[in-house]
Amino acid sequence: xxxxxxxxxxxxxxxxxxxxxxxxxxxxxxxxxxxxxxxxxxxxxxxxxxxxxxxxxxxxxxxxxxxxxxxxxxxxxxxxxxxxxxxxxxxxxxxxxxxxxxxxxxxxxxxxxxxxxxxxxxxxxxxxxxxxxxxxxxxxxxxxxxxxxxxxxxxxxxxxxxxxxxxxxxxxxxxxxxxxxxxxxxxxxxxxx
Ligand SMILES: [Zn+2]
Ligand SMILES: [Zn+2]
Numbered sequence: 601x602x603x604x605x606x607x608x609x610x611x612x613x614x615x616x617x618x619x620x621x622x623x624x625x626x627x628x629x630x631x632x633x634x635x636x637x638x639x640x641x642x643x644x645x646x647x648x649x650x651x652x653x654x655x656x657x658x659x660x661x662x663x664x665x666x667x668x669x670x671x672x673x674x675x676x677x678x679x680x681x682x683x684x685x686x687x688x689x690x691x692x693x694x695x696x697x698x699x700x701x702x703x704x705x706x707x708x709x710x711x712x713x714x715x716x717x718x719x720x721x722x723x724x725x726x727x728x729x730x731x732x733x734x735x736x737x738x739x740x741x742x743x744x745x746x747x748x749x750x751x752x753x754x755x756x757x758x759x760x761x762x763x764x765x766x767x768x769x770x771x772x773x774x775x776x777x778x779x780x781x782x783x784x785x786x787x788x789x790x791x792x793x
Contacts, residue, residue: 635701636659639658639695639696639699642698646698652682653682653688653692654695656677656680656682657673657692657696658701660673660677661673661702662716662718664715664716667713667714667715668713668714669711669712669713669714670693670712670714673714693714700717700718701716702714702716703715703759703761705725705734707725707732707763708727710732717758722743722757722760723736723737723738723762724736724737724739724742724763725762726768727763728767729766729767730768730771731770731771737764746760
């Protein structure tokens with residue numbers, strides 16, 4: 601595969617490949633189309649340039665059902681032959697957040713992660729402090745409680761950041777195994793003395 605960084609000249613055939621590449625992202629097209637329209641409306645209202653790169657960033661985020669770092673988005677776009685600088689990418693991410701289409705997370709105080717908002721069910725996040733794994737939790741009962749509370753206060757909910765910090769099942773198992781091994785070692789040493 602040809603690397604986008606290999607040449608600096610603007611090549612129309614490369615641009616075409618990039619456009620074609622964006623067409624075969626498998627997504628729920630109805631949601632993406634509406635998110636696209638909302639993004640267009642926002643950019644028109646705020647006099648922002650509607651570039652193919654900006655739409656490609658939107659599509660990249662809406663194609664993924666997980667949390668993405670700016671680095672991953674940048675790498676994916678490069679693979680699809682889009683030339684977007686990191687600064688331009690951050691700029692568009694800010695636009696998408698301002699437009700209410702993308703949500704930014706900072707799960708572990710490390711690299712920020714982004715996810716789509718529009719047409720995507722509000723959910724909770726279970727974050728393991730040990731391995732950093734983030735699991736999504738869709739619990740209708742929580743949603744019901746929050747929705748009711750918002751209704752009582754006359755508040756219109758747009759997004760929700762609900763984090764539960766702790767230890768995942770795998771890390772707990774691992775920790776238990778280590779503890780058992782430590783105990784066995786202790787018994788053995790005591791037995792010798
Ligand atoms: Zn874990
Ligand atoms: Zn999420």
